[in-house]
Amino acid sequence: MIMKNDIILAGVGGQGILSIAAIIGTAAVSRGLYVKQSEVHGMSQRGGDVQSHLRLSSRPIASDLIPTGAADMIISVEPLEALRYLPWLKKEGWIITNTKPFVNIPNYPPLEEVLATIASKPHHVMIDADEIATEIGSARSANMVILGASTICLDLPFEELEQAIRSVFGKKGEEIVHTNLSALRAGRDFALQHKNQA
Amino acid sequence: MQKMILLGDEAIAQGAIDAGLSGIYAYPGTPSTEITEYIIASKEAKNNGIVANWTANEKTAVETALGMSYAGKRAMACMKHVGLNVAADPFINSAVTGINGGLIVVSADDPSMHSSQNEQDSRFYGKFALLPILEPSNQQEAYDMVHYGFDLSEKYQIPVLFRITTRLAHSRSGIERKAKRAQNEMTLPGDLKQFVLLPAIARRRYKGLLGLQPQLENESENSGWNQYTDGPDKSLGIIAAGLAYNYLLENFPEGNIPYPVLKIGQYPLPRLWVEKIANECETLLVLEEGMPVIEEMLKGYLGNCLNIKGRLDGTLPRDGELNPNLVAVALGGKMIRGEEVPSLVVPRPPSLCAGCPHTDSYLALNEAMKVYGKGRVFSDIGCYTLAALPPLEAINSCVDMGASITMAKGAADAGLVPAVAVIGDSTFTHSGITGLLDAVISKSPITILILDNSTTGMTGGQPSAATGRIAEICKGIGVEEEHIRILKPLRKNHDENVKIIAEELAYPGVSVVIPTRECVQTLNRRMREKFKNKKTE
Structure with a gap:
């Protein structure tokens, strides 16, 4: 059977979407899958909107970019940014997003409207990743909470992602690995309880 | 060996380390920066004594690389596309001086201007300087082409232009490495006046450069980086250069492209293959990332005798980078999109950091x-x-x-x-x-x-x-x-x-x-x- 996950990662420069990409990518490579991941470097990294196209497949991948209308999921660490990439999402695609806004523009739209728009989409997981991360004692691992929530849609075994966290964060010490693993599990548990499927 | 997951930029850097590089010189510029950063950070490069320097600007980078080449060693200079404007003087003249150790100049183009003030196409510079250009379509080719590029440079004693674009530079994929090659020993050029571009010497060397062109074309026909694949439906022939080839493949996931396809990864254009596809097919579609360089060459000035589609006739947009959807439409398919962006989504432009x-x-x-x-x-x-x-x-x-x-x-x-x-x-x-x-x-x-x-x-x-x-x-x-x-x-x-x-x-x-x-x-x-x-x- 052909395995294929086309993922748009979204956020604001500096929010850590590339760490999410690195962990999913590492897990996919250990499974023997093909991976392509395009990133944004340069000017936009200064607090602008950033996105990464992450493609996993059991077959060789041609394009570095995901065609519009073809992404299986949008994983976003910021709610407004989740909506920016809707043209890429296919009809039955999932939105997994943080609900905590990153407000660095004067005209940020009313948060309740942003969240209501996301909630109106058929497949979504909305999670206050910052709050969950703070609860487990590491506000900086909100991105791992989001990654954990996304595992309910990823065609990768959960243990493989845990292993990837160990290998990516291993150099930073056991404490950091432990925190990130807790964040990952907390994200998954939340998503299993709160996923919305119309 | 397990594959290395590398950015296109990093694949070029690892390729250079493995191909016997002795020195790399660059001024940082998006999307080229990570090539030199990778070599500066590489323990392997340090242990092998590879010199890796940020230079004052792109001109000094190319000149320093040319100096290392003069002394017989393999050198690389890297820059973003507009950096090649700054380095144009030494770059164009290095085609006339020729080289001693292999010399590759990498120029990273930024179509759609993600982080640049224009979207100029470096391939014009290659053509202008009469030098061969390599244009990888993926990370593995980027890695492999560095080895080939140094061979090509040393075989014909000229620099090679290596052209990449943003999406390759900043996209990661798996790379298989080749066996590592030793660096060159230091040697002086055989002719100590080779690099003296006084008019009498420059005229002689320029004629030599012109005389090389048929051989460079021949290389393009036989190196394997340009590939002709036949197809049963001759109503259309497709010429796809560099990254654009991926977008073509993306539209045929089963690999069943019904038309003849000429994949371009090396210039000058392979005349034999271009003539073949033009003779056999009713219409040509040219897919290229950046400006319509190939398309204009094929059309010439009065070129209405061929039916050529591409960026000039509106089949593809005249500006901006390509993507799989634009190529789908050019092939006669439909534009598929998800939902439109809700109107409440406002732009989030980059800004100065807090505390800047x-x-x-x-x-x-x-x-x-x-x-x-x-x-x-x-x-x-x-x-x-x-x-x-x-x-x-x-x-x-x-x-x-x-x-x-x-x-x-x-x-x-x-x-x-x-x-x-x-x-x-x-x-x-x-x-x-x-x-x-x-x-x-x-x-x-x-x-x-x-x-x-x-x-x-x-x-x-x-x-x-x-x-x-x-x-x-x-x-x-x-x-x-x-x-x-x-x-x-x-x-x-x-x-x-x-x-x-x-x-x-x-x-x-x-x-x-x-x-x-x-x-x-x-x-x-x-x-x-x-x-x-x-x-x-």
């Missing part, structure tokens, strides 16, 4: 400029260009590296007094020093703010050649010492800083104000390192 010293410099400048009115501030290329946007809206130009100082001088010559230039420390050493000399010689009534954050910020914090010596450089050029003013851009110093800038604006000669405070990004990084080291002690 540039913000404080601009707040002081804006206040000091109030009495003169808007429209007098020429600026340059760097993070500080973001001051064009709200809330600061402090600057009126961003053209090319160093243009702030020279444009301010020109405007002052026209009567716009005072005129102000704002330039970063790294941009100043890249191309600002010569302009400052012009202004000093003319005693122009301009005020130059050299925003010194001790780094090359926009590209991620590479070292800046001017750190700690800007005031000395200005003094050496002839700026009067009492009009070189160093200040610290902090909110608490605001009133004093406004006063200093106002004083210099009033001075009818060249004055230089140097707001000096480290970039918050590099400062944070340094502090984290320090903290980490303390913890492990």
